[in-house]
Amino acid sequence: MPRATLQSIDAEIKQLEAQKKLIEKRDGEVPKAIEVLQRYAKVLSAVQRRKIARIIGEVVEASTPAKAPRAKKQGRKLGPVAPKYQLPSGEMWSGRGRTPVVFAAWEKGAEGKAWRKANEGEKFPAASGAANSGAKSQSGVKKGAARKGRKAAVKKTRRPAKTA
Numbered sequence: 001m002p003r004a005t006l007q008s009i010d011a012e013i014k015q016l017e018a019q020k021k022l023i024e025k026r027d028g029e030v031p032k033a034i035e036v037l038q039r040y041a042k043v044l045s046a047v048q049r050r051k052i053a054r055i056i057g058e059v060v061e062a063s064t065p066a067k068a069p070r071a072k073k074q075g076r077k078l079g080p081v082a083p084k085y086q087l088p089s090g091e092m093w094s095g096r097g098r099t100p101v102v103f104a105a106w107e108k109g110a111e112g113k114a115w116r117k118a119n120e121g122e123k124f125p126a127a128s129g130a131a132n133s134g135a136k137s138q139s140g141v142k143k144g145a146a147r148k149g150r151k152a153a154v155k156k157t158r159r160p161a162k163t164a
Contacts, residue, residue: 085124092127 037052075092083092088111091102103124106112134162 080140083127086127093124095123 084095
């Protein structure tokens with residue numbers, strides 16, 4: 001073997017032995033450092049613990065558990081709702097959200113007050129085809145079953161979207 005390679009191998013062996021001594025020295029100091037950290041663990045804040053974890057290269061769990069993302073509610077459908085109330089003037093309202101100005105004005109007017117006296121317990125006149133909630137209609141079918149048919153009819157009468 002050539003002498004140059006033996007010298008380079010010798011130098012590499014010396015370098016590896018020096019690294020080994022450093023590792024052994026560090027391994028001897030690590031338990032001492034861990035002991036010190038355990039002693040002060042109660043005093044350290046969450047931020048300080050995270051800094052130490054970054055130095056070590058570990059991932060530390062947050063002191064307060066993170067909230068899991070909310071799952072989407074199943075079965076909840078958004079979109080157009082069939083009208084529940086209809087004024088004699090033809091104005092309609094689904095009964096959701098804020099009361100429309102037209103309905104509030106009708107309710108305060110003479111016609112609304114007279115209707116309210118005649119129909120105690122009802123909020124506004126029911127829209128055509130809308131029955132009292134939970135009550136059975138004259139045919140003996142619950143409102144929900146009748147509503148499904150009405151929704152299908154409403155969807156068919158919509159105008160098609162404009163195309164450019």
